[in-house]
Amino acid sequence: MTIDLPKGRAPSIRDVARLAGVSHQTVSRVLNDHPSIRESTKAKVLQVMEDLQYRPNRAARALSRGRSRTIGLLSAESAYGPASSIAAIQDAAQEAGYYVNTANLTTVDTESIEAALEHLMNQSVEGIVVIAPQVRVFDALEQLSIDVPFVTLQSTGRLDNSLSVDQMTGARQATRHLIDLGHRSIYHLAGPQDWIEAEARMRGFLDEMWEMDVPTMAPILGDWTADFGYRAGRELLRRRDFTAIFASNDQMALGFMHACREEGLDLPRDMSIVGYDDIPEAAHFWPPLTTVRQDFAELGRRCIALLLSNLNGGVPIERSDPIVPELIVRGSTAPPAF
Amino acid sequence: MTIDLPKGRAPSIRDVARLAGVSHQTVSRVLNDHPSIRESTKAKVLQVMEDLQYRPNRAARALSRGRSRTIGLLSAESAYGPASSIAAIQDAAQEAGYYVNTANLTTVDTESIEAALEHLMNQSVEGIVVIAPQVRVFDALEQLSIDVPFVTLQSTGRLDNSLSVDQMTGARQATRHLIDLGHRSIYHLAGPQDWIEAEARMRGFLDEMWEMDVPTMAPILGDWTADFGYRAGRELLRRRDFTAIFASNDQMALGFMHACREEGLDLPRDMSIVGYDDIPEAAHFWPPLTTVRQDFAELGRRCIALLLSNLNGGVPIERSDPIVPELIVRGSTAPPAF
DNA sequence: CGTCGGCATGTGCACGGTCACAATTGTGAG
DNA sequence: CTCACAATTGTGACCGTGCACATGCCGACG
Known part of the structure; x- marks a missing residue:
């Protein structure tokens, strides 16, 4: 009892029009919620659309509308x-x-x-x-x-x-937090230099250090990965000339924590760590990661x-x-x- | 010295055709790498395309090709x-x-x-x-x-x-690993029951436990999140009637580790944990997570x-x-x- | 020398919508 | 009853591309 006119192809606006006994333009108007359509006509067209499982063809629409x-x-x-x-x-x-x-x-x-x-x-x-x-x-x-x-x-x-x-503000908050806790030797694990965002965070770190009059050590440029954080940590921890680190994202912070653990450091007593992003997992790192949340x-x-x-x-x-x-x-x- | 015919709209194949002195169909043939095109004609058309910064219109193409x-x-x-x-x-x-x-x-x-x-x-x-x-x-x-x-x-x-x-095999490998280590009380932190994948992993766990003749405890149905892993851990660890856990993904494993730490457990001495997925961070959990890698x-x-x-x-x-x-x-x- | 076949190219239409404009119908006031 | 005007609906062209088919050209072959 189906009234399928179209042979192989999907039903078009004209198929709907024919079955509803209106012009193709009227169907188009229904589709686009044109104000001047009689309620009864609209209902009829919608009914036929439903019966035919009609779907507007996006390509055609894009083409004609531009x-x-x-x-x-x-x-x-x-x-x-x-x-x-x-x-x-x-x-x-x-x-x-x-x-x-x-x-x-x-x-x-x-x-x-x-x-x-x-x-x-x-x-x-x-x-x-x-x-x-x-x-x-x-x-x-x-x-x-x-x-x-x-x-x-x-x-x-x-x-x-x-x-x-405001990446800078976030980075400054993180840095300030470490300074307020009493840290004076703080490293920054930055993201790749050509990422605008990484640059902004680094700038925030440097600015805050400068304004608070804390001597700054050169940031380490990373690649966002936990692996990098780990390798950088292994390297940095040879000389323990710092007490805190601010990583430009949570993954690098995690990798760094891993390195700390291998060195037998007691966290956070021997080393304070701040991340950035607040990924859902950050709250479950051990210890749970202090970080900067962005919505x-x-x-x-x-x-x-x-x-x-x-x-x-x-x-x-x-x-x-x-x-x-x-x-x-x-x-x-x-x-x-x- | 630009020869821009089209006023406001993007150039079409007809614009290209006119400037190249051929028909639109020839241009279309160039676009579709039709074999029967003289090399010189093709070159000329390509040149005009370049000059005009021509881009084929995807909508039109989709429409006509279906x-x-x-x-x-x-x-x-x-x-x-x-x-x-x-x-x-x-x-x-x-x-x-x-x-x-x-x-x-x-x-x-x-x-x-x-x-x-x-x-x-x-x-x-x-x-x-x-x-x-x-x-x-x-x-x-x-x-x-x-x-x-x-x-x-x-x-x-x-x-x-x-x-x-083969999710089942992965789950069985993980389970077998724990059994081989000597564990006999093993929990499974499963994923949501209506995920086909979660079900397969759970099945793998249950099958392996059955075949190895280890008494099985009912799996806990989770939601893939680290938060859930943590909460489930807090709950389970009240009675320490198990020595190992197999989590259906790495995030839940991480949350569970967090709970273990809060209980003062020494990992992995007091509790063995296996995850699933091998997310890039898993190698940097502490201790680094034993898990099942999928490519x-x-x-x-x-x-x-x-x-x-x-x-x-x-x-x-x-x-x-x-x-x-x-x-x-x-x-x-x-x-x-x- | 005529015809056949393959290559290179052109012509016209279809695809499924929308738009501009025309045509028809309905409504209320004078 | 008629007319002005608004509401509703219809007609045809057009968007840019690809397809089917027609055409012109050239060399080969009987």
Whole structure:
């Protein structure tokens, strides 16, 4: 008793129209919630759609409208950063009726970045969210003269249209915490130098040390991984000329703790450690990690809101208030032992 | 000295054709690497494309070909599972010229699953990769009578077209390891019961215990999070009637270790712990975690290969050899103390 | 020398929506 | 009853690309 007209292909708007006894344009109006539609007509059309299991063809819609309703997400494959912000971005976009297309950076070289951007551009994305804010990515964006708006997560805005997050304040809070506890020899395990974010955190550390008049030791440039934190720890702990360390993310902090344990250090008595990010596991490290929490979900949402307002309103993306990170004090920090 | 004909809109193949002095069809042939094209013509067209910064319009292409070249990725927002497999999926798809559209499950209820699937279907994806294999997801897939092929990562195939991974063997290896060390009272911290994968691991645990003739205690059903591992640990450790635990993922193992520490247990002397997944951080837990490694990247690649062969060849997806996980013995396991 | 076949290229339409505009119907005031 | 005007619906073109088919060209072969 099915009234399937279409042979092999999916039903189109015209199939629906025929069965509902209206024109294809009326069906289109129903789809787009046009105000001038008689209630009864609308109901009839919707009924036929239901019967036919009709789904609008996205490609056709994108073609005729000239808008793809898709945004591109450029993320780093690396173990960096909680996945929660990616999820938040996707949720927010989805809710706004947008689709998200993700491209991964397998390596951080310029070639790979350009390839990923090409991939996204080929999809006619309307906007791009960059979640791996490295300096090179911006260089590539400029060089390719990308003409779609883009937003970047977690960077202290180098560009006008970037979502500003106060990484410096977070880093300063962490540093200040250690200084307040009485530490005077503090190392900083930084992230890769070409990550805008890593640079901002390092800057925050250095600024705070400077202002508090504590002699600074040169930061160690890492790669975000726990492995690096471990190796750096093995190296640094040969000379125990410091009592505290501030790692630029929680993974490196974990690796460093591992090295401390192998050296037989008593944490936090012999060494205070602060991380950054507050990944869900950080509360369960031993001792539980003092770290800087960022609301990644909120960040993701704001990021999309910013981008969409730009896409739809045509108004240039404007910076909103930076999200201020919060220091979470747990068991991995204590006054120095002597 | 630019010869821009198009006013505001992006150049189309007809613009290219006009400037190159050929028909639009010839341009199309160049785009699709048609064999019958004179070398000189091809070069001329390519040159014009370059000059115009021409990019094929994906929507138009999808519309006329009837294929979107997009695959949908259904993943769980939850802290579950290493991000590496997602990255691998995206890389593999990208390499094959496919685009990946991700939908997130914010919650695990049926409604949310259906919404996510709707979202993907509305995009006319050609295939779906399910990375959060819960029983409910499959129910929803069946109920919505999804007509695109789909593949699932990390499940012991309930459906014909699922990538089979030998979760049971991994779980048995872990369990056997503990038994061989001399443990006779072993708990299992399982994942949520409706995750196919969690079920398989639990089954593996129970089977091995049965075969080795070790009395089994009822598994505890968790939610994959470190928080749960911690709370379960606090609870279980009130009565110390066991000497080892096998957690269904590394995060829960970490939480459990945290609880052990708070109870003042000496690890691994007083308690042996095995995890599952071998996330990059696991090697840096203290003590470093004995766990079961799965090659998530390989898994992701195979997953896409399977799906694509199905999409293109029309041949039904066939199971390949299951990937056998590997037990990584580190410092968190030891013979029971007495 | 005519015809056949393969290569290179052109012509027109289809894909499934949306848009601009025209046409039809309905409603209330004069 | 008629007209102005709003509400509702219909008509045809168009978005950019690929496909089916037609065409022109050239060399080979009987």
